Each structure stands twice: as structure tokens, then as C-alpha cells.
Amino acid sequence: MKIFTFLLGLCSLVVHSQGLLPEVPVPKENPMSAEKIELGKMLYFEPRLSVDGTISCNSCHNVMANGADGRAVGVGVKGQRGDRKSPTVWNSAYNTVQFWDGRAESLEEQAKGPLTNPVEMAMPSEQAVIDRIQQLDEYVDRFKKVFSLKKKKQITIDHVAKAIAAYERTLVTGDSPYDRFVKGDQKALSASAQRGLKLVGEVGCTSCHSGPHFAGQGFEQGQGHFQMFPLIDSEYTEKYQLKKDLGRFNETKKDEDKHMWRVPTWRNIAVTAPYFHNGSVKTLDEAVRVMAKTQLGQDLEKKQVEDIVAFLNSLTGEFPAQQMPRLPLSSGFTLTPDP
Amino acid sequence: MKIFTFLLGLCSLVVHSQGLLPEVPVPKENPMSAEKIELGKMLYFEPRLSVDGTISCNSCHNVMANGADGRAVGVGVKGQRGDRKSPTVWNSAYNTVQFWDGRAESLEEQAKGPLTNPVEMAMPSEQAVIDRIQQLDEYVDRFKKVFSLKKKKQITIDHVAKAIAAYERTLVTGDSPYDRFVKGDQKALSASAQRGLKLVGEVGCTSCHSGPHFAGQGFEQGQGHFQMFPLIDSEYTEKYQLKKDLGRFNETKKDEDKHMWRVPTWRNIAVTAPYFHNGSVKTLDEAVRVMAKTQLGQDLEKKQVEDIVAFLNSLTGEFPAQQMPRLPLSSGFTLTPDP
Numbered sequence: 001m002k003i004f005t006f007l008l009g010l011c012s013l014v015v016h017s018q019g020l021l022p023e024v025p026v027p028k029e030n031p032m033s034a035e036k037i038e039l040g041k042m043l044y045f046e047p048r049l050s051v052d053g054t055i056s057c058n059s060c061h062n063v064m065a066n067g068a069d070g071r072a073v074g075v076g077v078k079g080q081r082g083d084r085k086s087p088t089v090w091n092s093a094y095n096t097v098q099f100w101d102g103r104a105e106s107l108e109e110q111a112k113g114p115l116t117n118p119v120e121m122a123m124p125s126e127q128a129v130i131d132r133i134q135q136l137d138e139y140v141d142r143f144k145k146v147f148s149l150k151k152k153k154q155i156t157i158d159h160v161a162k163a164i165a166a167y168e169r170t171l172v173t174g175d176s177p178y179d180r181f182v183k184g185d186q187k188a189l190s191a192s193a194q195r196g197l198k199l200v201g202e203v204g205c206t207s208c209h210s211g212p213h214f215a216g217q218g219f220e221q222g223q224g225h226f227q228m229f230p231l232i233d234s235e236y237t238e239k240y241q242l243k244k245d246l247g248r249f250n251e252t253k254k255d256e257d258k259h260m261w262r263v264p265t266w267r268n269i270a271v272t273a274p275y276f277h278n279g280s281v282k283t284l285d286e287a288v289r290v291m292a293k294t295q296l297g298q299d300l301e302k303k304q305v306e307d308i309v310a311f312l313n314s315l316t317g318e319f320p321a322q323q324m325p326r327l328p329l330s331s332g333f334t335l336t337p338d339p
Numbered sequence: 340m341k342i343f344t345f346l347l348g349l350c351s352l353v354v355h356s357q358g359l360l361p362e363v364p365v366p367k368e369n370p371m372s373a374e375k376i377e378l379g380k381m382l383y384f385e386p387r388l389s390v391d392g393t394i395s396c397n398s399c400h401n402v403m404a405n406g407a408d409g410r411a412v413g414v415g416v417k418g419q420r421g422d423r424k425s426p427t428v429w430n431s432a433y434n435t436v437q438f439w440d441g442r443a444e445s446l447e448e449q450a451k452g453p454l455t456n457p458v459e460m461a462m463p464s465e466q467a468v469i470d471r472i473q474q475l476d477e478y479v480d481r482f483k484k485v486f487s488l489k490k491k492k493q494i495t496i497d498h499v500a501k502a503i504a505a506y507e508r509t510l511v512t513g514d515s516p517y518d519r520f521v522k523g524d525q526k527a528l529s530a531s532a533q534r535g536l537k538l539v540g541e542v543g544c545t546s547c548h549s550g551p552h553f554a555g556q557g558f559e560q561g562q563g564h565f566q567m568f569p570l571i572d573s574e575y576t577e578k579y580q581l582k583k584d585l586g587r588f589n590e591t592k593k594d595e596d597k598h599m600w601r602v603p604t605w606r607n608i609a610v611t612a613p614y615f616h617n618g619s620v621k622t623l624d625e626a627v628r629v630m631a632k633t634q635l636g637q638d639l640e641k642k643q644v645e646d647i648v649a650f651l652n653s654l655t656g657e658f659p660a661q662q663m664p665r666l667p668l669s670s671g672f673t674l675t676p677d678p
Contacts, residue, residue, distance in 0.1 A: 045403055054414050059393065064384060065666040072677050075393050079417035271668050283671045324661040327404040329610050332622045338411050 019212045020182055021267075024093045024169045025219045030108060030162045032169065039142045040167030042325040043160060049129055050121035052077050053336030057114065057164065060086035063171065063322055066271045067092075072279030076120035083245065085279035088272045090319065091265060093169040094213040097224040100277045101248040102262040105222035107165035112157055126157040132335050133160065138328030173268060173317025181314070189314050196311025199304055204296045214266035214315065225263040229276075230294035240280040240290065247277070270313045285309050358551045359518055360606075363432045363508045364558045369447060369501045371508065378481045379506030381664040382499060388468055389460035391416050392675030396453065396503065399425040402510065402661055405610045406431075411618030415459035422584065424618035427611045429658065430604060432508040433552040436563040439616045441601040442590040444561035446504035451496055465496040471674050472499065477667030512607060512656025520653070528653050535650025538643055543635045553605035553654065564602040568615075569633035579619040579629065586616070609652045624648050 026032055043049065044063075047056045060074040061067055067088030069075075074082040084100050092098065098110035114120040115129050123129050133139045133155060140152045147159050178197075180188035189197065200206050208227050211217045216225025230242045237243055248257035261277060274280070275287040288308050292298045300308070365371055382388065383402075386395045399413040400406055406427030408414075413421040423439050431437065437449035453459040454468050462468050472478045472494060479491045486498050517536075519527035528536065539545050547566050550556045555564025569581045576582055587596040600616060613619070614626040627647050631637045639647070 047398075047401075048409070052414055052418055053408065053410060054393070054398065054418065059386070062386075062666070064663045066668060069392065070387070070669050071392060071673050071675055075391060077418060079391055079393065270670070273668070273670050274673060279673075282673070319665060322663040324403045324663055326658060327401070329405060329612070330409050331609070331612050334410050334613060334618075334621070336410055 018182075018206070018210065018214060020179055021091070021094065021172070021174060021212045022219065024172060025221060026169060027106065027108075027221060030165060032166050033146065035142065036146045036163050036166040037170055038167075038325065039139075039146050040163035040165065042139075042142075042327055043164050044167050045325050046327060048132060048327075048330075048335040049115060049123070050077055051123050051336070055121050057089075057111070060114075060120075061089040063089065066090060066268055066319065067171065068272045070273065072274055074120065076114075076117070077122045080119040082117075082119050084277050085274065087264065088268060089168055090171045090173050091213065091267045091317075093172065094219055094265065094267075095215060095262065096219060096221055097262055100261055100264075101251050102224045102226060103248070103251040105224075107168050108158070108161040111161040111164040111168075115157075115160075129160060130155055130157060135333065135335060136328045136330060173319050176267070176317040177314040178311075179317070190310055192307045192310035193314045194311075196307035196309070197314075199308050200311060203292060203298060203300070203304070203308075205291065205308070208263045208295070209266050215263050226257075226260045227263050227295070228259050229261050230259070232294055232297050234293045236290045236294055240276065241278060242276070242280070242294070245277055266312055266315050268316050270309075270316050284312060288312070357521075357545070357549065357553060359521055360430070360433065360511070360513060360551045361558065363511060364560060365508060366445065366447070366560060369504060371505050372485065374481065375485045375502050375505040376509055377506075377664065378478075378485050379502035379504065381478075381481075381666055382503050383506050384664050385666060387471060387666075387669075387674040388454060388462070389416055390462050390675070394460050396428075396450070399453075399459075400428040402428065405429060405607055405658065406510065407611045409612065411613055413459065415453075415456070416461045419458040421456075421458050423616050424613065426603065427607060428507055429510045429512050430552065430606045430656075432511065433558055433604065433606075434554060434601065435558060435560055436601055439600055439603075440587040440590050441563045441565060442587070444563075446507050447497070447500040450500040450503040450507075454496075454499075468499060469494055469496060474672065474674060475667045475669060512658055515606070515656040516653040517650075518656070529649055531646050531649035532653045533650075535646035535648070536653075538647050539650060542631060542637060542639070542643070542647075544630065544647070547602045547634070548605050554602050565596075565599045566602050566634070567598050568600050569598070571633055571636050573632045575629045575633055579615065580617060581615070581619070581633065584616060605651055605654050607655050609648075609655050623651060627651070 044057045047053050049056060055077050060069045062069055067090035069086050071086070073084060074086040076082060087100065093107060098104040098107060099113065104110035104113060112126065115123050116126060134152050140155070143149060143155045143159055144152070146163065149155065177188040177193070200209070208225070209215065226248060230237050243259060246258050248260040270284055273284065274282045275284070281287045281290055285305050288305050289300060292300045383396045386392050388395060394416050399408045401408055406429035408425050410425070412423055413425040415421060426439065432446060437443040437446060438452070443449035443452060451465065454462050455465060473491050479494070482488060482494045482498055483491070485502065488494065516527040516532070539548070547564070548554065565587060569576050582598060585597050587599040609623055612623065613621045614623070620626045620629055624644050627644050628639060631639045
């Protein structure tokens with residue numbers, strides 16, 4: 001019986017070579033430490049890093065809500081709406097580039113973006129972020145300790161980004177039904193999910209959504225797995241405004257980057273609706289239909305969609321319990337503007 | 340030696356009869372349960388209870404930041420500013436009435452206020468809150484279980500308020516240096532803090548800030564300990580705009596309620612700056628000076644202020660670690676308005 005299970009396990013490994021997530025890649029220039037992770041968590045939940053003290057990283061990438069916000073697009077200070085869906089922070093450490101258009105080559109680089117984006121946290125400058133942090137003794141002490149600084153003047157935006165990125169690298173969900181299946185537990189996936197697993201290979205989805213993160217092979221940071229979307233025009237282009245945003249072109253201004261996007265992960269895709277860069281598609285089955293049509297020119301049958309969705313549901317991992325950080329106090333001043 | 344310590348302990352009990360916080364008062368109509376507390380925690384951290392999905396209870400009463408927001412006044416949806424300082428949620432279960440003007444007789448009643456306040460969470464109606472909750476299966480299941488409901492139609496705003504209040508009743512900080520001192524640990528308070536402890540009685544502060552919560556004797560819910568502020572006009576009235584807000588009068592429209600306020604707790608006062616209903620005073624020493632002058636007609640000496648502040652610092656308790664809740668997902672729809 002054990003040998004039989006073992007053979008079945010081998011068999012499943014052959015069927016889907018995507019495999020299990022490796023250890024989180026950690027850049028040499030930002031080694032992990034417990035103190036750095038804790039500091040990063042504090043900063044991640046720190047609304048006073050936004051101009052009016054209302055928005056933290058967690059506001060849009062809500063760790064408690066599967067790492068996103070359930071909205072079509074993010075909302076920043078003063079209720080301002082962005083124009084792209086907030087990607088989940090969980091497992092973002094496995095993305096080789098960050099943001100929908102891949103314009104950041106690392107979590108460190110990404111972390112700096114929203115701070116000064118006028119429709120997100122809207123700080124007037126990176127220096128303004130540092131000025132605030134330098135007013136809070138507990139942050140100063142922690143930065144000094146974590147980064148071996150002698151003076152508080154030495155705190156830079158890169159230290160802020162490094163601490164936040166270190167915390168984000170701890171946000172990993174493993175042990176999804178798919179992972180248990182890969183390890184040999186045949187019962188972890190329903191018959192429908194198992195058919196879906198085969199289908200995503202046969203239909204061609206995994207030519208882009210490959211590897212254990214289902215976002216392209218390899219984990220080398222800064223490498224990037226980009227794809228044009230939509231690749232083929234269809235009724236969906238207009239219906240979901242898929243071409244309104246020029247994607248990577250906005251960053252590079254190169255014609256070949258028009259409508260190019262980072263291939264997003266499938267991990268936890270069932271619990272991070274809505275879908276696509278503009279959050280225009282609300283359900284996973286519709287997202288599957290749209291992708292098959294726009295990327296592979298295929299009209300999937302109802303049952304195929306059901307099986308693929310069943311498989312995608314199996315990629316929802318276990319979200320480890322998180323302890324809340326405790327934020328340092330300002331005494332004698334308010335960090336954010338008074339009325 | 341042990342007898343000596345014991346006698347010293349007795350002695351300290353005589354000096355300050357305020358004593359230790361009792362068990363949290365729990366109303367008969369809202370008994371605590373682990374499931375109710377967890378549901379309440381989820382709702383407390385649920386930004387989708389605000390009109391645009393940006394503000395939760397925790398936004399202004401930040402559990403991670405000693406239960407408040409460090410701002411002069413709260414900030415609601417679209418960056419709108421309120422006109423009163425957000426009181427800390429920690430130990431709010433000991434307040435016999437809620438809000439600065441005491442207009443809510445219980446945590447349950449308080450919890451409903453911000454949901455539909457147009458400058459806070461700005462939901463169009465309490466029914467709109469329920470409509471959102473009823474769309475999320477996990478909330479529906481939890482409400483049914485916690486309140487023994489048969490149908491999701493039976494969920495009411497009172498259930499929401501009860502769950503949130505149950506969670507808030509768990510937010511208690513004990514074991515402050517003062518508490519350890521009361522228990523007999525003479526070293527828990529510095530000589531200055533011990534002088535301050537005597538002074539707050541001699542000067543007259545504890546005629547209002549009495550009892551173990553330092554907010555008036557007794558814990559009977561709905562009872563209320565009100566005081567006029569400022570009681571005596573001084574240079575501070577104008578400087579800190581202390582009479583701009585009519586306080587309890589705004590609610591009752593009775594002349595005798597002009598400038599009447601709930602006596603706020605001293606627990607964690609050193610870590611919940613700024614001070615007073617309008618957050619106009621930034622430091623604890625200035626708050627002490629203002630209170631002595633406006634309530635007792637006294638100009639304190641510098642050393643007296645220092646000693647009282649040292650004592651007030653000893654009322655900062657231990658904040659128990661909090662595990663983050665996990666918020667339920669919306670699939671196929673966004674709970675908040677799309678762009």
C-alpha cells in the first residue's frame with residue numbers, strides 16, 4: 001500500500017512539474033534578522049508614513065485580508081483612487097519584479113513607491129518620511145540597532161525599505177491542497193481539481209504561469225516574467241477595458257512594452273479577487289475564460305472552466321497567524337498635520 | 340524584612356485608596372464568548388464597514404498604537420477631520436459612559452456611532468452596514484453561530500455592536516508600575532512618582548479622577564461622571580480654544596450641560612497624547628498645568644508638575660500581545676463602490 005502511494009506520488013510529480021515553493025530568496029545586501037523583521041512590521045502598519053496619517057502599506061495590502069483589499073483599485077489618502085488593483089503581499093517575495101508593470105526590481109525598491117505617490121500615501125518627499133521617523137525615539141533606536149548606525153541622521157529611505165522588505169519576506173503561505181498533493185497526498189485534490197491541473201498544462205496556461213509560484217520559472221530577483229495582455233483582441237478587450245492602461249510602456253516608453261505586464265502568481269488567486277491589473281473581472285471563472293480567450297485564443301467549455309477553477313482553488317495556502325506590532329508613540333507633538 | 344515590606348505595602352494602600360482595576364463589567368444582555376470576541380475583532384479591523392472601504396474602528400482607535408491615533412482629532416473617509424480627539428479603546432470598558440460627551444451609555448451604543456457619522460465611516464445607514472455584512476458568508480455564519488440566529492436576515496446592527504463591544508472588553512492593560520506599587524512593590528514607583536501620587540490627592544485632582552480607573556468612582560454602566568471643563572476661566576481658555584465646543588450640551592441641549600465632559604481616565608494617559616477633547620495640548624506637563632488652573636484655580640510649581648507627571652507615567656500598563664484577525668473574502672463582487 002505504501003509503495004502504491006509512493007508510486008502515485010511520483011506519478012503526480014510527473015503530471016505537474018511546478019513543484020513546491022523554495023525558501024524565500026533573500027538578497028545578500030539585506031539579510032534577515034528578527035529585529036529587522038519586527039521593525040519592518042511596525043513600519044508596514046504605520047499610518048503616520050502617509051501625509052495625513054491615514055494610510056499604511058497595510059491599508060491596500062491588508063495582511064489580515066489575504067494581503068490585498070478586495071477592491072478593483074487601491075484607495076489612498078483623501079479617498080483618492082489609483083488605477084490598478086493592489087496585488088497581494090503574501091508570497092510577493094517570490095515575484096522576481098514588483099508592481100503590475102514590474103517597474104521595481106525588488107521588494108526594497110517597491111516599498112519606496114507608494115510613500116511618495118500622490119494618490120497613495122502622498123508624502124511630499126522621501127526625506128519627509130525620514131523626518132517623521134527621526135522624531136520617534138523608538139524607531140530611531142530600532143534603526144540604529146538593526147542597521148548598526150551611530151547617529152539618527154544616518155537613517156535613510158533605503159533602511160526603511162529594507163526593513164519593510166524583510167517583513168514582507170516572512171509573508172509566505174505554504175501547505176495548500178496543491179502542495180500536499182505534490183507531496184503525495186492524492187486526496188488533497190478533488191477529481192475536478194486534478195483534471196484542472198492537467199488542463200492548465202494542455203490548454204497552455206502554464207507556459208506563462210509556470211514554476212511553483214505559477215508566475216514563471218526561476219526566482220532570480222529583478223529578472224521579470226512579462227507577457228502581453230491582451231495578446232489577442234476579443235469582446236473582452238472592450239468589455240473589461242483591457243487596453244486602457246499601456247502597462248510597462250508607461251514606465252519604459254518603449255513601443256514593445258505596450259500592454260506588457262508582469263505574469264502574476266496563481267498562489268491564493270481564489271482569495272484575492274477581483275482580477276487583472278484594473279480589477280475589472282470579479283470572478284475567477286470569468287478570469288479563466290478571459291485569459292483562455294485573450295492569451296490562447298480558446299473558448300473553454302463550461303466544464304473545463306470549472307475544473308481549472310477547482311485547481312486554482314487548491315492553490316490557497318495556510319496563512320500563518322500574525323501578531324500585531326506595537327507602534328511607537330509621539331509625545332509632545334503630532335506627526336501628522338494638525339487641523 | 341518581609342513584615343517591613345508588608346507594612347510598607349499597607350501604608351501605600353492607605354496613601355492612595357484608588358486601588359486595582361476590577362474585572363471588566365459585562366452587561367447581562369451581552370455575555371462574553373470566545374467566538375463573539377473573535378467576530379468582534381474582525382469587525383473592529385474591518386475597513387469595509389466604511390463607505391469606501393478605507394476606515395475601520397481601528398483607524399482612529401488603533402489597538403497597535405495604545406488604542407488611539409496620536410492626532411488632535413480623528414480623520415475619517417476622504418480625509419475629513421472630526422472635531423474631537425479619538426479616545427483610547429484600551430480600558431474603555433471601564434468608562435461608565437462613552438464618547439467625550441458621554442452620549443453613549445455603553446460600548447454597544449458607542450460602536451454604532453462612527454459607522455454612520457458622515458465624517459467618520461460615513462455609511463448611509465445602519466441597514467447599509469448590515470447589507471454589506473450579509474453579503475459575506477463567513478460573517479453570516481459567524482453571526483448565526485454567535486447569536487443563535489436561524490436566518491441571515493435576523494442579523495441586526497445590535498449584533499454588530501455587541502460583537503465589537505465584546506472584543507473591546509478584552510482590551511485591558513493591567514500591571515502598570517502603579518498597580519505593582521499598590522500590590523506592595525515599593526520600588527515600582529520612583530520617589531518623584533510617589534510624591535506625585537500624594538500631590539494628586541492634596542491638590543484635588545482625584546476628587547474627579549478617582550477610583551482605580553481614575554475617572555470617577557464606580558463602574559456601573561450608563562452612570563457617567565461628568566465635570567465642567569474649563570470650570571474657571573484663565574489664559575488657557577483662549578489659548579487652547581477650550582470653550583469652542585459646548586460638550587454635552589450639543590447632545591442634550593440643556594443649559595447646565597454646556598462644557599460638561601465625561602471625566603477621562605488617567606490609565607495610559609502618558610502614551611495617549613495629545614490631550615483634552617480637542618487634542619489641543621500636546622504634552623502631559625502642560626495638560627497638568629492647564630487642569631490645575633482651569634479646574635482647581637491653582638498655579639502649580641515646576642516641581643509639582645514634574646512629580647504629578649512622574650506619577651501619571653506610572654499608570655501606563657502592559658499591553659497584551661494581540662493576534663491579527665483574518666477578514667472574510669468577497670468573491671464575485673467588491674463590497675465597496677467600484678471606481
